[in-house]
Amino acid sequence: MPPADWKELASGMKSLFPWLGQLTDSDSNWERLPLMTASILEAFYYISDNPLAERSGMRSYRTSGTSSGRRKTIYYSDQDEEHYLNIKLNVFRSILEPFGYRSAASDMGTGHAEATAAEVFRSLGMSVETLPYQLPIREHIERLQGLKPEVLYTMPSILDRILAAADHPSALGIRHVVLVGEMASPGWRLRAAERLSIPAEHIADTYGSIEIGTIAHYSAEHGRYLLAEGLFAEGVPAESLGEGLEPLSPGEQVLVLTSSIRDSFPALRYVTYDVVRGLESITVDGRLRQSFCGIVKRIGPDLKHGEKISIYDIENAVSRHLPDARIRIHVTGNALSVRVDSNLADTAMLDSIRQEIEERNPDIGGMIRSGILSGIEVTRECFDEDAQGGPIKQKKIYYHNGGATLEPE
Numbered sequence: 001m002p003p004a005d006w007k008e009l010a011s012g013m014k015s016l017f018p019w020l021g022q023l024t025d026s027d028s029n030w031e032r033l034p035l036m037t038a039s040i041l042e043a044f045y046y047i048s049d050n051p052l053a054e055r056s057g058m059r060s061y062r063t064s065g066t067s068s069g070r071r072k073t074i075y076y077s078d079q080d081e082e083h084y085l086n087i088k089l090n091v092f093r094s095i096l097e098p099f100g101y102r103s104a105a106s107d108m109g110t111g112h113a114e115a116t117a118a119e120v121f122r123s124l125g126m127s128v129e130t131l132p133y134q135l136p137i138r139e140h141i142e143r144l145q146g147l148k149p150e151v152l153y154t155m156p157s158i159l160d161r162i163l164a165a166a167d168h169p170s171a172l173g174i175r176h177v178v179l180v181g182e183m184a185s186p187g188w189r190l191r192a193a194e195r196l197s198i199p200a201e202h203i204a205d206t207y208g209s210i211e212i213g214t215i216a217h218y219s220a221e222h223g224r225y226l227l228a229e230g231l232f233a234e235g236v237p238a239e240s241l242g243e244g245l246e247p248l249s250p251g252e253q254v255l256v257l258t259s260s261i262r263d264s265f266p267a268l269r270y271v272t273y274d275v276v277r278g279l280e281s282i283t284v285d286g287r288l289r290q291s292f293c294g295i296v297k298r299i300g301p302d303l304k305h306g307e308k309i310s311i312y313d314i315e316n317a318v319s320r321h322l323p324d325a326r327i328r329i330h331v332t333g334n335a336l337s338v339r340v341d342s343n344l345a346d347t348a349m350l351d352s353i354r355q356e357i358e359e360r361n362p363d364i365g366g367m368i369r370s371g372i373l374s375g376i377e378v379t380r381e382c383f384d385e386d387a388q389g390g391p392i393k394q395k396k397i398y399y400h401n402g403g404a405t406l407e408p409e
Contacts, residue, residue, distance in 0.1 A: 002030040002258070003232050009260060013268045019044040020266065035256060036270040037241055038301050045266060046072045052264055061210050064302055064310035064361055074210050075264040083261045084213040087228050089120050091217045095178060095204045096124065096151060105149035107131040107140060107158055107372070113180050113208065117153050126151070133363075137165045137371035141172075148173030155181030156188070157305070157334040158372050163195050165371075170197035180206045182304045182334055183295050207295065209272060210308070211265055212257055216292070222282060227290040230261040234269070235279040238299060241271060245299055251277050252296055273300030297399040303329065305336045305364060305376065311397070313360035314338055320356070321349050326383060332400040337377040345380045354378040 003009065010033060014020045023034045034040065052058055052075040059076040076084065104121045106128060108114035114130070121128035129147055131140055140162065144152075152174045154162070159177065163169050174196050179189075189203040201220040208214040216225040227233055235253025238245040248254070255276045259267035278293030298304070301311050311329065318325050318340060325342035338357065340350065357376050359365040367373035 003260060005260070006030055006258070009258070010268060012263075013266055016263065017044070017266050020268070033269055035236065035241060036266055036268060037243065038271070038273070039243070041266070050075070058264065063210050064308040064313055077264045080213075080262055080264050083230065085116055085119060085123075087230065088116065088214045089123050091206060091214055091228060092120055092124060092178065095206075095217065096176060099176065101150040101176065102126055103147070103149045104128045104151040104153060105131060105144060105147055107144075107152060107154045107162070108133075108180075121151075121153075133367050133372055134370055135372075137161055140372060141166050144172045144174075150175045151178065152176075153178045153180075155179065156184045157182055157374065158367075159192060160334050161372050161374065163192060169195045172196070174198070176202045176204065178204045178206060180208055183297075185294075188333070211270065212259060212262065212267060212272075215257065215272075219284075219291075222284065222291065224278070224282065224291040224293055225295075226284060227292075230259055231290075232258045232260070233279060233290045233292075234258075235276065236271075238275075241300075243300070248275060253277075253279055254299070255279070255292070255295075271300070273298050273302065275299060297331075298397065303331060303336070303397055305334075305373070307361055307363045307367075309336075309357075309361050309364060314357055317353055317356040317360060321353050328381070328383065328398060330398045330400065335374055335377070337379065339379055339381040339383075341381055341383040350378045350380060 010020075023040070050073070053060070053073070055077075057078050059081060061074050061076070063072045063074065102125075104126050106114065106117035106121070108117060118128045118130055129143070129149065131143055135143070144162070144166075150173070152159075154177065156179055159179070166172060175198055177192070177196070177198075184203070184205045189205065190200045193200040193203045205218040205225075206214060207216045207225060212231070214228045215231065216227050218224070219226050234256040236256050238248050238254055241254065252275050255272045255274045257267060257270050257272060259270075275296040275298070276292040276294065277296060278291075280291065281288045282291050283289075302308050303311070314329065315327060318327055318338070322340065322342040322344050324344065325340050327341075328339045330337045330339060338353075340353070354376055357378065358368050364373065368375050
């Protein structure tokens with residue numbers, strides 16, 4: 001069931017974003033409200049003359065590109081930022097407070113999560129050090145060895161690099177890890193915990209997005225991800241997005257979110273493009289909480305490689321050098337590879353494409369140069385005759401089991 005006050009919420013959204021009135025009328029039932037897809041946001045929100053840019057006190061965060069080549073800018077009002085910090089603080093408190101930790105390190109690269117990490121840890125009464133992503137990976141290890149933080153806040157892709165670069169990961173003194181970013185499977189979390197010599201439940205996974213903020217966190221007690229306060233979740237079929245996406249496997253749904261507290265982003269049936277399993281409400285501490293078993297993959301125009309990277313950015317980089325090319329994108333754990341089918345491709349050209357893709361998102365490029373994020377592989381491959389072609393919405397991202405690709409336990 002939708003939130004009881006959804007009509008008031010929809011009305012408030014339309015007053016802030018008048019263009020919503022072009023898509024639906026105020027008396028629509030819930031199911032007739034539009035799904036806030038990437039194409040709608042590109043047409044009305046990710047625009048160069050977004051009026052939110054002129055408002056005072058508005059924070060802006062930039063992420064991957066759109067089909068037009070324009071970068072995405074997401075806005076947070078002072079109230080949004082306050083809500084974001086409070087919700088993140090509550091999630092971190094539920095994860096860490098029972099253990100009485102006093103020290104933390106944030107090794108997050110860039111973005112909204114990184115920008116707010118120190119404030120959240122200090123609010124929990126903990127000292128915190130932030131590791132700049134420009135530092136080479138060896139210096140990250142040296143800093144961690146010197147600091148010996150009890151808690152490490154990082155992304156799965158960065159933790160992969162830390163575990164690979166450290167001679168003895170368990171000697172870093174880390175007793176608890178809080179993750180955000182890419183997907184982190186139960187098997188991957190177990191292996192990371194073993195390398196750090198900590199209990200598996202001390203690899204805590206949180207899930208969020210720059211558009212919404214903190215969305216959910218994994219509860220070891222319940223074996224499920226619990227939705228954060230202020231959010232209402234729906235699961236919809238991929239075909240309902242009207243973007244030519246293939247049907248999902250049985251039990252899988254695209255996660256759609258409505259926020260009752262976000263006011264500078266149209267979080268009204270917002271399509272996350274994350275595919276979840278087991279979306280249902282459960283009783284937690286005497287009240288119903290929405291939850292899901294796990295995140296299977298992402299579909300649509302964006303994927304994660306440290307930070308968000310757009311399929312459009314990848315396609316633009318390839319097509320500039322190889323106009324005839326077809327592409328397939330493979331995600332294996334935290335490794336991203338782009339496979340190109342073109343008779344014109346040679347080694348030098350593929351290397352140029354790789355460099356351009358890595359620099360399309362400067363944050364990703366910087367993390368790759370410092371070694372805290374693995375590089376993007378670009379290779380030539382001859383596809384089968386039935387390989388996907390045509391518009392970008394029909395191109396597939398292939399997720400492979402293992403690493404951080406999340407599968408249900």
